[in-house]
Amino acid sequence: MDSNLLKVFIKVANTKSISQAAKELEFTQSNVTLRIKQLEKNIGYSLFHRTNRGVILTNEGEKLFPYAMDIIKKVEEAQVHMRNIDYQEVLKIGSTQTFTTSNLMPFLEKLNSDFKQMNLEFAVDSSLNLIDKLLDYKLDIAFVNGNPNHKDIEILNVVEEKMVLVEPLNKEPQKTCFVFKKSCANCATLENYIKNTRDENYKTVELENFELILGCIKAGFGIGLLSPKIIEKFGYTNKVKTTDIENHLDTHLICRKDYLPIIHEYLREVTL
Structure with missing residues (x-):
């Protein structure tokens, strides 16, 4: 129901006069009559x-x-409430599993410290699903792998993510690529790297968490592509062999262009 029509209705009801209502509303009488007829319809x-x-x-x-x-x-x-909002009351955050494991907690702790009145909600999903949720206004911001390059999306910040090839220390690995999800950007990057640098055929296997991936690599069951932060987090720095590769998989902090968070300037400047 159109609130503007209701305002005209209330004014006419209170003044008991079309002409007086038009005068107080600064409308023409015909405009008031037309709006009343529209409401009646x-x-x-x-x-x-x-x-x-x-x-x-x-x-x-x-x-x-x-x-x-x-x-x-x-x-x-x-x-009145919306005009007086000067802080972000709720921030809905989406993140990939990789970024959640390696970088998200320090970011959440900083947000909680800098914006004590703000409630944080977050979801973990693949980059593709996070982008869909953002475009559907189900998320305010999202950390996704790579540049989404979408006309409705604005990039607020970029996290430079160094990725390393992970192999067992002292044994030849089996011809298996371990990934968290086949739909994740890490998987495509690893498969392209194998295709361009090795003649053998590798199969790709999904595992449910990074610690399991590292354990399988350490045991010689295959290889993977991970952030050094994840390797360090799970205590595998000296238990696996790592090799720098040319590919970097930067994480982009994104939002909708038509739905910038109130704290968007802060998000552009914050160190991630």
Whole structure:
């Protein structure tokens, strides 16, 4: 129901005059009449009796009046509330499993310290799913692998992620690539690296967490592509062999262009 039509209805009901309502609203009389007719069409009832002395509410108009007053009151309260918001009340954050494991907690702790009144909600998913959720307004910001390059998405910040090839220390690995998800960017990067540098065919196997991936690599069951931060986090720095590769898989902090977080300037400047 159009609140602007209800405002006209309330004004006419209070003044009992189309002409007086038009004067107070700074509308033409024909404009007020047109809006009342539009509201009556929407409601399906006549709302006013026309008399020589002006207008009075019909029974249906009497029933509508308190609801109209309540609706307008709530709309005005909402407008005042929104004008007075000077901080981000809730921030819905999406992140890949890789970024969640290696970088997200320090970021969340900093947000919690700098914005104590802000509630944080977050979801972990693949980059593709996070982008879809962001575009559907289900997330405010998201950390995704690579540049999404979408017309409706704005990049707020970039985290340079160094990736290393991970192999067992003192044994020849089996021809298996271990990944968290086949749909993740790490998987495509690793498969391209193998294709360009090795003649053998490797199979790709999904494992449910990074610690399991590292354990399998250490045991010689295959290889992987991981961030050094993840290797260090799980205590495998001296237990596996790592090799720098040319490919870097940067993480981009993104939001919708038409739905910038209130703290977007902070997010552009924060060190991730």
